Amino acid sequence: MKEQSRMEKMMIAGPCSIESYGQAMETAKYLKSLGVKNFRGGAFKPRTSPDSFQGLGREALEIMKAVKKETGLITSTEVMDGKDIAAVYDAVDILQIGSRNMHNYTLLQTVGAQDKPIILKRGMSATMEEWIKASEYIRRAGNDNIIMCERGIRTFDTYTRNTMDIAAIPIIKNETGLPVIADPSHGTGRKELILPMSKAALAAGADGIMVEVHPQPERALSDGEQSLSFEEFRYFYREIKSRD
Numbered sequence: 001m002k003e004q005s006r007m008e009k010m011m012i013a014g015p016c017s018i019e020s021y022g023q024a025m026e027t028a029k030y031l032k033s034l035g036v037k038n039f040r041g042g043a044f045k046p047r048t049s050p051d052s053f054q055g056l057g058r059e060a061l062e063i064m065k066a067v068k069k070e071t072g073l074i075t076s077t078e079v080m081d082g083k084d085i086a087a088v089y090d091a092v093d094i095l096q097i098g099s100r101n102m103h104n105y106t107l108l109q110t111v112g113a114q115d116k117p118i119i120l121k122r123g124m125s126a127t128m129e130e131w132i133k134a135s136e137y138i139r140r141a142g143n144d145n146i147i148m149c150e151r152g153i154r155t156f157d158t159y160t161r162n163t164m165d166i167a168a169i170p171i172i173k174n175e176t177g178l179p180v181i182a183d184p185s186h187g188t189g190r191k192e193l194i195l196p197m198s199k200a201a202l203a204a205g206a207d208g209i210m211v212e213v214h215p216q217p218e219r220a221l222s223d224g225e226q227s228l229s230f231e232e233f234r235y236f237y238r239e240i241k242s243r244d
Contacts, residue, residue, distance in 0.1 A: 010147075010181055010208025011240070012076065013233065014040040016223035018060035026215055028067045030230050034237055039073040040096075040210065042222070043088070044080040061091035068093070076119060082110045089114055099124045099151055099186070102134050112141025119210075121149045121183070128168055132175055148172050148180045149210060150201070152187030161189020161226065164197050169204040181208040185226045191217075194228065195236050202243060209240065 013031050018024045018041040028039045043060035056063070061077070068075045076094035079085060080101060088095060094117045101107055102123035111118050118138055122131045135146050150169055152162025164187035169180050182201035184194045198209045214220045214227040228236060 012038040012040050012210040013213045015214050016212045017042040024063050028071050032071050040076045043077045064091045108137035109141045112138035112143045117145045119147045121151045124154050151183035166204050179207040182206045183210040185212040189226045
């Protein structure tokens with residue numbers, strides 16, 4: 001994963017939440033048909049409201065295993081609790097620390113003891129220094145195969161869900177020597193901004209992009225408003241690939 005991150009631009013795509021076997025497999029196969037190599041899908045969902053869909057949990061992990069076996073795609077999902085590490089480790093290729101857990105130092109140390117790549121998302125209110133320090137918790141636990149992910153921060157503006165900090169991309173690359181990817185789906189919360197913000201992130205030196213894709217975004221159980229449909233992603237991916 002280090003080699004891929006540094007030598008070519010990563011494209012990580014998939015649904016915010018794994019909702020069913022059919023939804024996950026349909027999405028994964030479509031993405032693979034376009035040449036995408038990395039599939040993401042949420043199993044455990046830390047939602048702002050306790051009434052919102054929280055994910056399928058262990059069932060989703062079994063679906064991720066099936067996706068990997070059927071498609072051969074590189075898979076990733078978020079780890080929310082140390083007690084789930086073994087199950088997540090067994091299910092996917094890359095472990096992800098989400099925005100809400102960037103400050104969970106015990107969890108950072110636990111994933112740092114694993115020998116798989118870690119995607120470390122920036123906390124929604126974290127400074128760059130705090131984000132860098134969080135990566136050090138993982139490194140000091142023994143794992144320096146870390147991919148930093150800029151996913152926007154909370155500001156006073158409410159037009160977008162978050163504010164993408166494009167300047168953080170070259171700064172974090174320079175300060176840490178780690179690959180940095182961008183998540184414009186969460187960074188903006190608006191699907192019409194995903195393409196321009198992806199282009200901006202890549203121009204700033206991002207090593208890849210993470211986006212949410214769903215067969216029917218209007219029916220998604222989470223983050224439908226920031227998820228691309230298959231046709232929208234096809235256009236998006238063509239535009240991004242044309243930069244190469």
